[in-house]
Amino acid sequence: MKPIKPIKKTVAGRFPRDKIYYIFFSLAVILTGLFVSNSYYLQVLTFIGINSILALSLNMLMGYAGQVSLGHAAFYGIGAYTTAILTVHYNLSPWLALPCAIFIAIFVAFLVGIPTLKLTGFYLGMGTLGFGMIVNIIFREWTDLTGGASGFVGIPSLELGPVSFYSMRNYFYLVWAALLLSIIVCKRLVNSRIGRALRSIHDSAHAAEAVGINTRNLKIQVFVLSAAFAALAGFLYAHLVSFISPGSFDFMMSVRIVTMVVIGGMASIWGSLLGASLLTLLPEWLHAFSDFEMVVYGLILMLIMIVLPQGLTKGLIDIYERSKKKDNS
């Protein structure tokens, strides 16, 4: 038997440390909002926030519970289109449209989740892919309701009493506040009984059942949760850009969300932030390449996955530790 160094500190809670992170995070957001005045940068940062919520939501499903989804953009789209339709066609206040959007996403996720989550591994990926494609086709073809392929125009911007979120800075704060909230929710979940049960499904569905976890129910629950967050991201997106089209919620978007999670690092909450930032910034940087944009984007995706398949966070930590070991020996 290999001797193992015993650890003294055992029951030390990780909650206080999280609180410090949250405070740092809030400070960083507030300072960024104060010092960045260029509205283009603020807009990019806002997109990073929205994409982080998306990545986070998928990470709960994929990174923690180990259930791959290649159709996550569908829920993002459902959130965006629901609020668009309700606020424009039915003149509903956006703040009332938000719960409706989330509720519809939850409802759809529940209906779809029951048969789909019976599938495992690869087949689950394919099932979610099919679902995502069908939802996207509905966005494109139900022209009366969604505006069809040419898109949905004129989604109102958000207002809350005297505060108008038409200003990019305010919207930035709104999105990042929503992101912080999402992070707190996910962190709490991950470190709870539910989070442990989710991770146990990922490690061994077999053993999870044997300790009394109803894996089917739990998978559906986390699928629903992740759909709800995706719908929140969709809501924020729709009211930010005021124009949405099916192209923003297609198969490529689903893959982009998966890529954010994988590049950031599966089962890593701060990693999702990193992955989302990278995949949001990359196309912005690549605009400079104009016609070569797609080529370079594809190449970078492949390279990261070839070199650091476990994601940037874990991959870089590994490289760092290896180099440290070399220095020591």
Added chain:
Amino acid sequence: MNVQRKKTTAKFPLLKIESVYKAFGGVQALLDVSFDVEKGFIVGLIGPNGAGKTTLFNLIAGVYSPGRGRIIFDRADINKKKIYELVTCGISRTFQNVELFESMTVIENVMVGQHVITKCGFLGAISSLPWILKEERKAKEEAMELLAFVGLDKYADKKSSDLPFGWQRLLEIARALASKPKLLLLDEPAAGLNAVETRQLGELLKKILNRGVTMILVEHDMSLTMEISDKIVVLDQGEILAVGTPREIQSNEAVMTAYLGK
């Protein structure tokens, strides 16, 4: 031995196997098997390869349901129960090849084992209300206590896959105990352990018995089985060959023939 006499006086057996039959396609794995497991016993399930031990074990653990016959646990029929429902009823198991949650720490593994005796759900976790935090704290304390019980409390924050194999087995037992089972099913707990570890395991199983947990044990290690079991069920070719105390089994001629051949 006299301890055992006293135990048999309990009126209802904890687990009652009633004429259970199971076939896979054309292969009959179990033919009409019946026996009782009394409360507070360690029952050893032995037999040559292919005798149907694993099938029987999996039937009790809910992996399969019997083709015919009934399995009654705590006076309730558990034939149709799902695997995860059995844990709520009070049946817990370990795996022959040790199935831990490898990405988790040692203590987290035990805490997953407490799934059915804790309540916090999605909303509870998100809200982190005082009673949830209290439950979490209490769960952690109990998990630590269980780790101390199997002797792994010093390694609570280690990743479970970093433990040596023998300790992983102990951890798996601690995880199985975390749901406070009435019946613990052990699938070859000594497989892959060396002589010292096997002896320690035997001690541990006796300690578990003192906590009031009944056990069923499928095991190849005869000396361990004979030493700790109160009752032994010998299976051969899907049928019960003999039931009795270790001493009775050791002197049973049919058993000798089945094991050694004529």
Added chain:
Amino acid sequence: MQEILQYIFSGITNGAIYAIIAVGFSLLYNSTEIINFAHGEFVMIGALSLVTLWGSFHLPLPLAFVLTIVVVSGTGLLFERFAIRTVKKPDHIVLVIITVGASIFLRGIAMLIWGKDAYSIPPFSSNPPIDIAGARLLIQSIWIIVISLLSVVALYFFYNKTLTGKAIRACAINKKAAWLTGIPSGKMVMLSFVLSIGMGAVAGLIIAPITMCSYDMGTMLGLKGFCAAMLGGLGSLWGALIGGFILGILEAMGVGFVSSSLKDAIAFVLLLLILFIRPGGIIQSKDVQRF
């Protein structure tokens, strides 16, 4: 009646194309368990290569055929060598992202070479359509059906009658055991890639005359071919063929009798249905366990 026959003709034509794309997916999945999301892009490159070689350079058709297949398979070879073999941790999800990355990359390359315009080329032969019970059957449709059936039959013989084909199958069943008997499994994987992508090239060749060819035509074709493969039973040659034809015909019927806006949805509804009812597909591969 005449209408139905017309729909069936167009369904079979499209079905043959889906079938041959599906065969490409199945071949590769069988020996490597990889789903190549860039497969559609190889179809696109095949079609556009033919546009250039035959349509612009006016090479003889057979030569253009061979050159196209060589070019596309060569690209596939490079893809396997540099993008797939170099992966350190061949997880499903990592491979999915790599092949999607490759598909974006290939689309970008195609856009650089051919621009964003759509091209069309004339059918392979200029005979007038045949009239069958009032329905018109294009000669190009016959070309498409014959070529795709021939390719599948050729593949069948290759896999069942030749030593190399058997070696690939052995690798698919058990890589290590095959390696122990002296089969170079790495080379077999490479060969599977070349064959699979070669099938993509063939699909591109036969589809070019009946559609507008542009750099972004591949993605949807690839996904639908994939649906056909799942429908028939991923990993099975005949399954791919059956899945392709069923998808093609149902799509034509759906467009004809319901609405053309349904066209793209049918493939994915079928995909979901088959996953929920019979995940192994119509022709269930014997060892579904593996998948």
